[in-house]
Amino acid sequence: MLLTLTGGAGAGKTTLATALAADAPRTPVRVLHGDDYYFRTPERGVWTPDEAGVPRLDAGDPRSLDTDRLTQDTDAALEAAEFVIVDGMFAHHIAPRAPHLRFDVFVDLPADLRLARKIRRKCLSEDFPLEVLLRNYVEHRREAHYRHVEPARHSCDLVVDGMLAPHILARQVWEAVTNQGLAKPSWSQLE
Numbered sequence: 001m002l003l004t005l006t007g008g009a010g011a012g013k014t015t016l017a018t019a020l021a022a023d024a025p026r027t028p029v030r031v032l033h034g035d036d037y038y039f040r041t042p043e044r045g046v047w048t049p050d051e052a053g054v055p056r057l058d059a060g061d062p063r064s065l066d067t068d069r070l071t072q073d074t075d076a077a078l079e080a081a082e083f084v085i086v087d088g089m090f091a092h093h094i095a096p097r098a099p100h101l102r103f104d105v106f107v108d109l110p111a112d113l114r115l116a117r118k119i120r121r122k123c124l125s126e127d128f129p130l131e132v133l134l135r136n137y138v139e140h141r142r143e144a145h146y147r148h149v150e151p152a153r154h155s156c157d158l159v160v161d162g163m164l165a166p167h168i169l170a171r172q173v174w175e176a177v178t179n180q181g182l183a184k185p186s187w188s189q190l191e
Contacts, residue, residue: 001182002074002084002100003173004091006152007107008145009060010114010121012162012169013087016107019166020085020173030081034088037070048140050132060144062090071096092152101182105173106153109162111142 003020005013014033021029038059039045045064047055057064070086071094077084078098086094092104109117115137122128153159158176160169 001082001177002078002086002094002096002102003177004094004102004104005085005087005107006089006092006104006149006156007162008109008111008114008149009089009141010117011107011109012117012166013089013091013107015166016105016160016162016169016173017085017087019170021083023167023170023174024083025174025178026082028081029083029085030077031085031087032070032073032077034065034070034086034091037066037073037088038064039066058140058144060089060141060148062093062148065090067093070094074098089149092156103158103173103177103180103182104152104156106156106159107162107169108153108159111145113163 005016005020007013014035017031017033021031038057040057042055044066046058046061048058050056065088067090074084074086074094074096075098078096078100084100092106118137119130119133122133123130157180158173160172162169164172
């Protein structure tokens with residue numbers, strides 16, 4: 001079964017993917033992170049020059065994601081694992097060729113909290129320049145979110161509140177999947 005987690009940068013998709021994998025009703029589980037599939041060289045993807053003229057990948061545009069490679073890896077994972085979880089801003093767009101059940105989740109979190117999480121992760125933990133992050137958010141990423149990510153909310157099977165603890169969200173997702181008849185609960189989930 002394919003379970004996708006879509007939502008804005010900083011919504012908690014990767015954290016939720018980890019919680020879902022730990023609490024899966026059956027194993028094996030394979031997790032693929034959309035962030036690992038962005039193009040790395042200017043020949044492919046959407047690149048824009050920064051203030052110094054250096055080309056930077058526009059990670060807020062779905063054309064910057066190597067969906068062919070992600071689709072291939074998702075197909076391979078579906079053949080090997082009971083559950084495949086794909087997280088990423090554009091996970092909802094993945095269309096594997098292998099036959100599979102599917103459940104799409106939109107992780108919702110207000111824009112100010114997503115930005116705060118991104119500042120904490122990128123600027124405080126990774127020493128990314130705060131000024132660059134804020135300028136990128138105001139000039140590009142905010143609008144890109146509404147154009148490319150937000151529309152997925154309406155076609156997902158479930159919208160979850162990214163402010164809740166990951167283990168609570170994982171329980172909500174697995175209950176929704178089970179209620180749809182896509183997975184049977186494990187004995188530990190029935191207790």
